[in-house]
Amino acid sequence: MAPQHKSSIWFYATSWLSYFFWHMFKWLLRRITGKCELQRICYNHREGAPRTMRIEKSLRCSKSTLLQNVLSREQHGSVQECVSQVMKLKVINQEAHPIFALRFGQCLEQIWSYQALVKEVEMTRLLRYDSLNETHETLLMELWCKLVPERQLPSRITKEWSYIGFQGDDPATDFRGMGMLGLHNLLFFASQYRNAARHVLQRSHHPKFRYSLAIVGINITSMAYHLLCCGALKNHMYNTVIGAPSLLHFHLTYSYLLYEFDKFWFAEEPADIMEFSRVREKFLSQVSEYLQSEYARLKLDISDENMLAPDQG
Structure with a gap:
Protein backbone atom coordinates (compact mmCIF):
# COMPACT_ATOMS: atom_id res chain seq x y z
CA MET A 1 0.00 0.00 0.00
CA GLN A 115 -22.07 39.79 9.22
CA ALA A 116 -24.20 42.85 8.42
CA LEU A 117 -21.20 45.12 9.00
CA VAL A 118 -19.11 43.15 6.50
CA LYS A 119 -21.83 43.63 3.88
CA GLU A 120 -22.20 47.36 4.63
CA VAL A 121 -18.46 47.95 4.44
CA GLU A 122 -18.29 46.01 1.17
CA MET A 123 -21.11 48.08 -0.33
CA THR A 124 -19.30 51.28 0.64
CA ARG A 125 -16.05 49.99 -0.84
CA LEU A 126 -17.75 49.11 -4.14
CA LEU A 127 -19.19 52.63 -4.41
CA ARG A 128 -16.79 54.44 -6.72
CA TYR A 129 -15.83 58.04 -6.24
CA ASP A 130 -17.68 60.13 -8.83
CA SER A 131 -16.43 63.64 -9.54
CA LEU A 132 -19.85 64.47 -10.97
CA ASN A 133 -21.54 63.51 -7.71
CA GLU A 134 -22.03 66.67 -5.64
CA THR A 135 -22.11 64.72 -2.36
CA HIS A 136 -18.79 63.02 -3.11
CA GLU A 137 -17.20 66.33 -4.02
CA THR A 138 -18.50 67.96 -0.84
CA LEU A 139 -17.02 65.21 1.31
CA LEU A 140 -13.65 65.54 -0.43
CA MET A 141 -13.54 69.28 0.09
CA GLU A 142 -14.55 68.77 3.72
CA LEU A 143 -11.53 66.50 4.18
CA TRP A 144 -9.24 69.32 3.08
CA CYS A 145 -10.98 71.83 5.35
CA LYS A 146 -10.64 69.54 8.38
CA LEU A 147 -6.95 68.87 7.79
CA VAL A 148 -5.86 72.28 6.51
CA PRO A 149 -8.43 74.85 7.70
CA GLU A 150 -5.97 77.73 7.44
CA ARG A 151 -5.51 77.31 3.67
CA GLN A 152 -7.96 77.43 0.80
CA LEU A 153 -7.53 75.37 -2.33
CA PRO A 154 -6.91 77.53 -5.41
CA SER A 155 -9.06 75.15 -7.49
CA ARG A 156 -10.58 71.68 -7.47
CA ILE A 157 -7.79 70.25 -9.62
CA THR A 158 -4.52 71.37 -8.11
CA LYS A 159 -1.10 70.19 -6.99
CA GLU A 160 -2.02 71.38 -3.49
CA TRP A 161 -3.66 68.02 -2.83
CA SER A 162 -0.20 66.54 -2.46
CA TYR A 163 0.14 68.43 0.82
CA ILE A 164 -2.29 66.02 2.53
CA GLY A 165 -0.83 63.04 0.71
CA PHE A 166 -2.64 62.49 -2.57
CA GLN A 167 -0.57 61.43 -5.57
CA GLY A 168 -1.85 63.69 -8.33
CA ASP A 169 -3.74 66.86 -9.01
CA ASP A 170 -7.09 65.05 -8.69
CA PRO A 171 -7.63 62.85 -5.56
CA ALA A 172 -10.50 61.06 -7.32
CA THR A 173 -8.02 58.73 -9.01
CA ASP A 174 -6.55 57.61 -5.67
CA PHE A 175 -9.84 56.19 -4.36
CA ARG A 176 -10.16 53.51 -7.04
CA GLY A 177 -9.01 50.61 -4.87
CA MET A 178 -11.19 51.24 -1.81
CA GLY A 179 -13.87 53.44 -3.33
CA MET A 180 -15.84 55.72 -1.02
CA LEU A 181 -14.79 53.62 1.97
CA GLY A 182 -11.33 55.19 1.79
CA LEU A 183 -12.76 58.71 1.78
CA HIS A 184 -15.23 58.03 4.59
CA ASN A 185 -12.44 56.57 6.75
CA LEU A 186 -10.13 59.53 6.21
CA LEU A 187 -12.90 62.03 6.81
CA PHE A 188 -14.03 60.29 10.00
CA PHE A 189 -10.52 60.43 11.44
CA ALA A 190 -10.06 64.06 10.37
CA SER A 191 -13.48 65.08 11.72
CA GLN A 192 -13.84 63.15 14.96
CA TYR A 193 -10.17 63.34 15.97
CA ARG A 194 -9.18 66.60 14.33
CA ASN A 195 -6.22 67.41 16.59
CA ALA A 196 -4.73 63.94 16.18
CA ALA A 197 -5.29 64.01 12.41
CA ARG A 198 -3.48 67.33 12.04
CA HIS A 199 -0.73 66.03 14.30
CA VAL A 200 -0.28 62.99 12.03
CA LEU A 201 -0.36 65.22 8.95
CA GLN A 202 2.48 67.33 10.35
CA ARG A 203 4.50 64.20 11.11
CA SER A 204 3.96 62.93 7.56
CA HIS A 205 6.05 65.91 6.36
CA HIS A 206 9.06 64.90 8.45
CA PRO A 207 12.27 65.67 6.49
CA LYS A 208 13.62 62.13 6.93
CA PHE A 209 10.61 59.86 7.54
CA ARG A 210 8.04 61.61 5.36
CA TYR A 211 5.15 59.70 3.77
CA SER A 212 1.93 60.52 1.89
CA LEU A 213 -0.82 60.61 4.51
CA ALA A 214 -3.85 60.19 2.22
CA ILE A 215 -2.28 57.32 0.27
CA VAL A 216 -1.18 55.59 3.48
CA GLY A 217 -4.64 56.23 4.92
CA ILE A 218 -6.31 54.49 1.96
CA ASN A 219 -3.84 51.63 2.36
CA ILE A 220 -4.85 51.33 6.01
CA THR A 221 -8.48 51.20 4.83
CA SER A 222 -7.52 48.17 2.75
CA MET A 223 -5.88 46.61 5.82
CA ALA A 224 -8.91 47.20 8.04
CA TYR A 225 -11.24 45.93 5.30
CA HIS A 226 -9.38 42.64 4.90
CA LEU A 227 -9.09 42.13 8.67
CA LEU A 228 -12.86 42.62 8.92
CA CYS A 229 -13.76 40.30 6.03
CA CYS A 230 -11.54 37.41 7.17
CA GLY A 231 -13.03 37.60 10.67
CA ALA A 232 -9.83 38.78 12.35
CA LEU A 233 -11.67 41.72 13.93
CA LYS A 234 -14.28 39.54 15.64
CA ASN A 235 -12.49 39.30 18.99
CA HIS A 236 -11.97 43.07 19.04
CA MET A 237 -15.54 43.90 17.97
CA TYR A 238 -17.17 41.41 20.36
CA ASN A 239 -15.11 42.76 23.28
CA THR A 240 -15.59 46.43 22.40
CA VAL A 241 -19.26 46.48 21.39
CA ILE A 242 -21.78 44.99 23.81
CA GLY A 243 -24.59 45.32 21.30
CA ALA A 244 -24.35 45.40 17.53
CA PRO A 245 -21.07 46.32 15.76
CA SER A 246 -21.75 49.03 13.17
CA LEU A 247 -19.98 51.16 10.58
CA LEU A 248 -19.12 53.60 13.39
CA HIS A 249 -17.06 50.90 15.10
CA PHE A 250 -15.28 50.12 11.82
CA HIS A 251 -14.33 53.80 11.51
CA LEU A 252 -13.05 53.77 15.10
CA THR A 253 -10.97 50.68 14.35
CA TYR A 254 -9.58 52.40 11.26
CA SER A 255 -8.67 55.47 13.31
CA TYR A 256 -6.77 53.27 15.75
CA LEU A 257 -4.86 51.53 12.94
CA LEU A 258 -3.93 54.76 11.15
CA TYR A 259 -2.75 56.51 14.29
CA GLU A 260 -0.81 53.48 15.49
CA PHE A 261 0.76 52.94 12.06
CA ASP A 262 2.12 56.48 12.15
CA LYS A 263 3.83 55.75 15.48
CA PHE A 264 5.07 52.39 14.17
CA TRP A 265 6.48 54.01 11.03
CA PHE A 266 8.62 56.43 13.01
CA ALA A 267 9.68 53.72 15.46
CA GLU A 268 10.96 51.64 12.53
CA GLU A 269 13.00 54.59 11.19
CA PRO A 270 12.71 53.53 7.53
CA ALA A 271 15.45 54.59 5.15
CA ASP A 272 12.84 55.96 2.71
CA ILE A 273 9.29 55.43 1.45
CA MET A 274 10.44 52.36 -0.50
CA GLU A 275 10.39 50.51 2.82
CA PHE A 276 6.66 51.06 3.16
CA SER A 277 5.72 47.47 2.21
CA ARG A 278 8.13 46.00 4.74
CA VAL A 279 6.92 48.25 7.54
CA ARG A 280 3.28 47.68 6.62
CA GLU A 281 3.65 43.89 6.68
CA LYS A 282 5.46 43.98 10.02
CA PHE A 283 2.74 46.22 11.47
CA LEU A 284 -0.02 43.99 10.08
CA SER A 285 1.69 40.89 11.49
CA GLN A 286 1.80 42.37 15.00
CA VAL A 287 -1.80 43.57 14.85
CA SER A 288 -3.01 40.22 13.50
CA GLU A 289 -1.19 38.32 16.23
CA TYR A 290 -2.75 40.50 18.93
CA LEU A 291 -6.23 40.12 17.42
CA GLN A 292 -6.03 36.34 17.90
CA SER A 293 -6.34 36.84 21.64
CA GLU A 294 -9.89 36.41 22.91
CA TYR A 295 -9.25 39.47 25.07
CA ALA A 296 -8.17 41.66 22.11
CA ARG A 297 -9.40 45.23 22.26
CA LEU A 298 -7.95 47.88 19.95
CA LYS A 299 -7.98 51.12 21.90
CA LEU A 300 -6.28 54.39 21.07
CA ASP A 301 -3.45 55.00 23.53
CA ILE A 302 -2.52 58.68 23.52
CA SER A 303 -0.30 60.46 26.03
CA ASP A 304 -2.05 63.76 25.30
CA GLU A 305 -5.72 62.94 25.88
CA ASN A 306 -6.87 66.22 24.36
CA MET A 307 -5.24 65.26 21.09
CA LEU A 308 -7.76 62.49 20.48
CA ALA A 309 -10.80 64.02 22.16
CA PRO A 310 -13.74 63.62 19.74
CA ASP A 311 -14.37 66.89 17.95
CA GLN A 312 -17.52 68.61 19.13
CA GLY A 313 -17.47 71.29 16.46
Whole structure:
Protein backbone atom coordinates (compact mmCIF):
# COMPACT_ATOMS: atom_id res chain seq x y z
CA MET A 1 0.00 0.00 0.00
CA ALA A 2 1.37 3.42 -0.99
CA PRO A 3 2.52 5.64 1.91
CA GLN A 4 0.27 8.45 0.72
CA HIS A 5 -2.77 6.14 0.77
CA LYS A 6 -1.88 4.93 4.27
CA SER A 7 -1.57 8.48 5.55
CA SER A 8 -4.98 9.33 4.06
CA ILE A 9 -6.61 6.38 5.81
CA TRP A 10 -4.92 7.32 9.09
CA PHE A 11 -6.08 10.94 8.74
CA TYR A 12 -9.72 10.01 8.16
CA ALA A 13 -9.64 7.40 10.93
CA THR A 14 -8.24 9.81 13.52
CA SER A 15 -10.64 12.53 12.37
CA TRP A 16 -13.62 10.20 12.76
CA LEU A 17 -12.45 9.04 16.20
CA SER A 18 -11.93 12.64 17.34
CA TYR A 19 -15.40 13.55 16.11
CA PHE A 20 -16.95 10.52 17.84
CA PHE A 21 -15.25 11.03 21.18
CA TRP A 22 -15.91 14.78 21.17
CA HIS A 23 -19.64 14.29 20.75
CA MET A 24 -19.59 11.45 23.29
CA PHE A 25 -17.86 13.83 25.71
CA LYS A 26 -20.52 16.51 25.11
CA TRP A 27 -23.28 13.94 25.67
CA LEU A 28 -21.72 12.93 28.99
CA LEU A 29 -21.43 16.54 30.09
CA ARG A 30 -25.08 17.11 29.30
CA ARG A 31 -26.04 14.07 31.36
CA ILE A 32 -23.86 15.14 34.28
CA THR A 33 -24.61 18.87 34.35
CA GLY A 34 -28.13 18.84 32.94
CA LYS A 35 -27.10 21.63 30.56
CA CYS A 36 -26.36 21.58 26.83
CA GLU A 37 -23.13 23.01 25.40
CA LEU A 38 -24.76 26.35 24.55
CA GLN A 39 -25.91 26.74 28.15
CA ARG A 40 -22.50 25.86 29.56
CA ILE A 41 -20.86 28.47 27.34
CA CYS A 42 -23.35 31.18 28.30
CA TYR A 43 -23.03 30.45 32.01
CA ASN A 44 -19.27 29.80 32.24
CA HIS A 45 -17.60 32.29 29.90
CA ARG A 46 -17.09 36.03 30.12
CA GLU A 47 -19.21 38.41 28.08
CA GLY A 48 -17.69 39.43 24.77
CA ALA A 49 -15.39 37.39 22.56
CA PRO A 50 -14.77 34.59 25.13
CA ARG A 51 -18.50 33.83 25.04
CA THR A 52 -19.62 34.85 21.55
CA MET A 53 -16.76 33.16 19.69
CA ARG A 54 -17.48 29.88 21.50
CA ILE A 55 -21.19 30.14 20.75
CA GLU A 56 -20.39 30.74 17.09
CA LYS A 57 -18.06 27.73 16.98
CA SER A 58 -20.58 25.52 18.77
CA LEU A 59 -23.32 26.40 16.28
CA ARG A 60 -21.02 25.93 13.29
CA CYS A 61 -19.83 22.50 14.51
CA SER A 62 -23.28 21.26 15.53
CA LYS A 63 -24.64 18.06 13.99
CA SER A 64 -28.00 19.81 13.69
CA THR A 65 -28.56 21.67 10.42
CA LEU A 66 -31.13 23.80 12.21
CA LEU A 67 -28.51 25.00 14.69
CA GLN A 68 -25.97 25.61 11.93
CA ASN A 69 -28.55 27.77 10.15
CA VAL A 70 -28.89 29.96 13.25
CA LEU A 71 -25.67 31.66 12.12
CA SER A 72 -27.50 33.05 9.09
CA ARG A 73 -29.86 35.91 9.89
CA GLU A 74 -31.65 35.63 6.54
CA GLN A 75 -33.38 32.43 7.65
CA HIS A 76 -34.80 33.91 10.85
CA GLY A 77 -36.88 36.79 12.11
CA SER A 78 -35.86 38.63 15.26
CA VAL A 79 -33.21 37.58 17.73
CA GLN A 80 -35.92 36.78 20.27
CA GLU A 81 -37.73 34.47 17.85
CA CYS A 82 -34.50 32.67 17.01
CA VAL A 83 -33.62 32.25 20.71
CA SER A 84 -37.06 30.74 21.35
CA GLN A 85 -36.58 28.29 18.47
CA VAL A 86 -33.18 27.20 19.77
CA MET A 87 -34.46 26.76 23.33
CA LYS A 88 -37.33 24.66 22.05
CA LEU A 89 -34.97 22.55 19.94
CA LYS A 90 -32.55 22.03 22.87
CA VAL A 91 -35.43 21.46 25.34
CA ILE A 92 -34.50 24.42 27.54
CA ASN A 93 -37.27 25.79 29.75
CA GLN A 94 -37.49 29.54 29.06
CA GLU A 95 -38.95 30.39 32.48
CA ALA A 96 -36.28 28.42 34.28
CA HIS A 97 -33.39 29.83 32.21
CA PRO A 98 -34.02 33.54 31.51
CA ILE A 99 -30.31 34.34 31.83
CA PHE A 100 -29.49 31.90 29.04
CA ALA A 101 -32.08 33.53 26.77
CA LEU A 102 -30.57 36.96 27.46
CA ARG A 103 -26.93 35.96 27.00
CA PHE A 104 -27.51 33.74 23.98
CA GLY A 105 -29.53 36.55 22.40
CA GLN A 106 -26.65 38.98 22.96
CA CYS A 107 -24.26 36.58 21.25
CA LEU A 108 -26.59 36.18 18.27
CA GLU A 109 -26.93 39.95 17.94
CA GLN A 110 -23.16 40.32 17.83
CA ILE A 111 -22.74 37.50 15.30
CA TRP A 112 -25.49 38.72 12.98
CA SER A 113 -24.40 42.36 13.26
CA TYR A 114 -20.80 41.50 12.37
CA GLN A 115 -22.07 39.79 9.22
CA ALA A 116 -24.20 42.85 8.42
CA LEU A 117 -21.20 45.12 9.00
CA VAL A 118 -19.11 43.15 6.50
CA LYS A 119 -21.83 43.63 3.88
CA GLU A 120 -22.20 47.36 4.63
CA VAL A 121 -18.46 47.95 4.44
CA GLU A 122 -18.29 46.01 1.17
CA MET A 123 -21.11 48.08 -0.33
CA THR A 124 -19.30 51.28 0.64
CA ARG A 125 -16.05 49.99 -0.84
CA LEU A 126 -17.75 49.11 -4.14
CA LEU A 127 -19.19 52.63 -4.41
CA ARG A 128 -16.79 54.44 -6.72
CA TYR A 129 -15.83 58.04 -6.24
CA ASP A 130 -17.68 60.13 -8.83
CA SER A 131 -16.43 63.64 -9.54
CA LEU A 132 -19.85 64.47 -10.97
CA ASN A 133 -21.54 63.51 -7.71
CA GLU A 134 -22.03 66.67 -5.64
CA THR A 135 -22.11 64.72 -2.36
CA HIS A 136 -18.79 63.02 -3.11
CA GLU A 137 -17.20 66.33 -4.02
CA THR A 138 -18.50 67.96 -0.84
CA LEU A 139 -17.02 65.21 1.31
CA LEU A 140 -13.65 65.54 -0.43
CA MET A 141 -13.54 69.28 0.09
CA GLU A 142 -14.55 68.77 3.72
CA LEU A 143 -11.53 66.50 4.18
CA TRP A 144 -9.24 69.32 3.08
CA CYS A 145 -10.98 71.83 5.35
CA LYS A 146 -10.64 69.54 8.38
CA LEU A 147 -6.95 68.87 7.79
CA VAL A 148 -5.86 72.28 6.51
CA PRO A 149 -8.43 74.85 7.70
CA GLU A 150 -5.97 77.73 7.44
CA ARG A 151 -5.51 77.31 3.67
CA GLN A 152 -7.96 77.43 0.80
CA LEU A 153 -7.53 75.37 -2.33
CA PRO A 154 -6.91 77.53 -5.41
CA SER A 155 -9.06 75.15 -7.49
CA ARG A 156 -10.58 71.68 -7.47
CA ILE A 157 -7.79 70.25 -9.62
CA THR A 158 -4.52 71.37 -8.11
CA LYS A 159 -1.10 70.19 -6.99
CA GLU A 160 -2.02 71.38 -3.49
CA TRP A 161 -3.66 68.02 -2.83
CA SER A 162 -0.20 66.54 -2.46
CA TYR A 163 0.14 68.43 0.82
CA ILE A 164 -2.29 66.02 2.53
CA GLY A 165 -0.83 63.04 0.71
CA PHE A 166 -2.64 62.49 -2.57
CA GLN A 167 -0.57 61.43 -5.57
CA GLY A 168 -1.85 63.69 -8.33
CA ASP A 169 -3.74 66.86 -9.01
CA ASP A 170 -7.09 65.05 -8.69
CA PRO A 171 -7.63 62.85 -5.56
CA ALA A 172 -10.50 61.06 -7.32
CA THR A 173 -8.02 58.73 -9.01
CA ASP A 174 -6.55 57.61 -5.67
CA PHE A 175 -9.84 56.19 -4.36
CA ARG A 176 -10.16 53.51 -7.04
CA GLY A 177 -9.01 50.61 -4.87
CA MET A 178 -11.19 51.24 -1.81
CA GLY A 179 -13.87 53.44 -3.33
CA MET A 180 -15.84 55.72 -1.02
CA LEU A 181 -14.79 53.62 1.97
CA GLY A 182 -11.33 55.19 1.79
CA LEU A 183 -12.76 58.71 1.78
CA HIS A 184 -15.23 58.03 4.59
CA ASN A 185 -12.44 56.57 6.75
CA LEU A 186 -10.13 59.53 6.21
CA LEU A 187 -12.90 62.03 6.81
CA PHE A 188 -14.03 60.29 10.00
CA PHE A 189 -10.52 60.43 11.44
CA ALA A 190 -10.06 64.06 10.37
CA SER A 191 -13.48 65.08 11.72
CA GLN A 192 -13.84 63.15 14.96
CA TYR A 193 -10.17 63.34 15.97
CA ARG A 194 -9.18 66.60 14.33
CA ASN A 195 -6.22 67.41 16.59
CA ALA A 196 -4.73 63.94 16.18
CA ALA A 197 -5.29 64.01 12.41
CA ARG A 198 -3.48 67.33 12.04
CA HIS A 199 -0.73 66.03 14.30
CA VAL A 200 -0.28 62.99 12.03
CA LEU A 201 -0.36 65.22 8.95
CA GLN A 202 2.48 67.33 10.35
CA ARG A 203 4.50 64.20 11.11
CA SER A 204 3.96 62.93 7.56
CA HIS A 205 6.05 65.91 6.36
CA HIS A 206 9.06 64.90 8.45
CA PRO A 207 12.27 65.67 6.49
CA LYS A 208 13.62 62.13 6.93
CA PHE A 209 10.61 59.86 7.54
CA ARG A 210 8.04 61.61 5.36
CA TYR A 211 5.15 59.70 3.77
CA SER A 212 1.93 60.52 1.89
CA LEU A 213 -0.82 60.61 4.51
CA ALA A 214 -3.85 60.19 2.22
CA ILE A 215 -2.28 57.32 0.27
CA VAL A 216 -1.18 55.59 3.48
CA GLY A 217 -4.64 56.23 4.92
CA ILE A 218 -6.31 54.49 1.96
CA ASN A 219 -3.84 51.63 2.36
CA ILE A 220 -4.85 51.33 6.01
CA THR A 221 -8.48 51.20 4.83
CA SER A 222 -7.52 48.17 2.75
CA MET A 223 -5.88 46.61 5.82
CA ALA A 224 -8.91 47.20 8.04
CA TYR A 225 -11.24 45.93 5.30
CA HIS A 226 -9.38 42.64 4.90
CA LEU A 227 -9.09 42.13 8.67
CA LEU A 228 -12.86 42.62 8.92
CA CYS A 229 -13.76 40.30 6.03
CA CYS A 230 -11.54 37.41 7.17
CA GLY A 231 -13.03 37.60 10.67
CA ALA A 232 -9.83 38.78 12.35
CA LEU A 233 -11.67 41.72 13.93
CA LYS A 234 -14.28 39.54 15.64
CA ASN A 235 -12.49 39.30 18.99
CA HIS A 236 -11.97 43.07 19.04
CA MET A 237 -15.54 43.90 17.97
CA TYR A 238 -17.17 41.41 20.36
CA ASN A 239 -15.11 42.76 23.28
CA THR A 240 -15.59 46.43 22.40
CA VAL A 241 -19.26 46.48 21.39
CA ILE A 242 -21.78 44.99 23.81
CA GLY A 243 -24.59 45.32 21.30
CA ALA A 244 -24.35 45.40 17.53
CA PRO A 245 -21.07 46.32 15.76
CA SER A 246 -21.75 49.03 13.17
CA LEU A 247 -19.98 51.16 10.58
CA LEU A 248 -19.12 53.60 13.39
CA HIS A 249 -17.06 50.90 15.10
CA PHE A 250 -15.28 50.12 11.82
CA HIS A 251 -14.33 53.80 11.51
CA LEU A 252 -13.05 53.77 15.10
CA THR A 253 -10.97 50.68 14.35
CA TYR A 254 -9.58 52.40 11.26
CA SER A 255 -8.67 55.47 13.31
CA TYR A 256 -6.77 53.27 15.75
CA LEU A 257 -4.86 51.53 12.94
CA LEU A 258 -3.93 54.76 11.15
CA TYR A 259 -2.75 56.51 14.29
CA GLU A 260 -0.81 53.48 15.49
CA PHE A 261 0.76 52.94 12.06
CA ASP A 262 2.12 56.48 12.15
CA LYS A 263 3.83 55.75 15.48
CA PHE A 264 5.07 52.39 14.17
CA TRP A 265 6.48 54.01 11.03
CA PHE A 266 8.62 56.43 13.01
CA ALA A 267 9.68 53.72 15.46
CA GLU A 268 10.96 51.64 12.53
CA GLU A 269 13.00 54.59 11.19
CA PRO A 270 12.71 53.53 7.53
CA ALA A 271 15.45 54.59 5.15
CA ASP A 272 12.84 55.96 2.71
CA ILE A 273 9.29 55.43 1.45
CA MET A 274 10.44 52.36 -0.50
CA GLU A 275 10.39 50.51 2.82
CA PHE A 276 6.66 51.06 3.16
CA SER A 277 5.72 47.47 2.21
CA ARG A 278 8.13 46.00 4.74
CA VAL A 279 6.92 48.25 7.54
CA ARG A 280 3.28 47.68 6.62
CA GLU A 281 3.65 43.89 6.68
CA LYS A 282 5.46 43.98 10.02
CA PHE A 283 2.74 46.22 11.47
CA LEU A 284 -0.02 43.99 10.08
CA SER A 285 1.69 40.89 11.49
CA GLN A 286 1.80 42.37 15.00
CA VAL A 287 -1.80 43.57 14.85
CA SER A 288 -3.01 40.22 13.50
CA GLU A 289 -1.19 38.32 16.23
CA TYR A 290 -2.75 40.50 18.93
CA LEU A 291 -6.23 40.12 17.42
CA GLN A 292 -6.03 36.34 17.90
CA SER A 293 -6.34 36.84 21.64
CA GLU A 294 -9.89 36.41 22.91
CA TYR A 295 -9.25 39.47 25.07
CA ALA A 296 -8.17 41.66 22.11
CA ARG A 297 -9.40 45.23 22.26
CA LEU A 298 -7.95 47.88 19.95
CA LYS A 299 -7.98 51.12 21.90
CA LEU A 300 -6.28 54.39 21.07
CA ASP A 301 -3.45 55.00 23.53
CA ILE A 302 -2.52 58.68 23.52
CA SER A 303 -0.30 60.46 26.03
CA ASP A 304 -2.05 63.76 25.30
CA GLU A 305 -5.72 62.94 25.88
CA ASN A 306 -6.87 66.22 24.36
CA MET A 307 -5.24 65.26 21.09
CA LEU A 308 -7.76 62.49 20.48
CA ALA A 309 -10.80 64.02 22.16
CA PRO A 310 -13.74 63.62 19.74
CA ASP A 311 -14.37 66.89 17.95
CA GLN A 312 -17.52 68.61 19.13
CA GLY A 313 -17.47 71.29 16.46
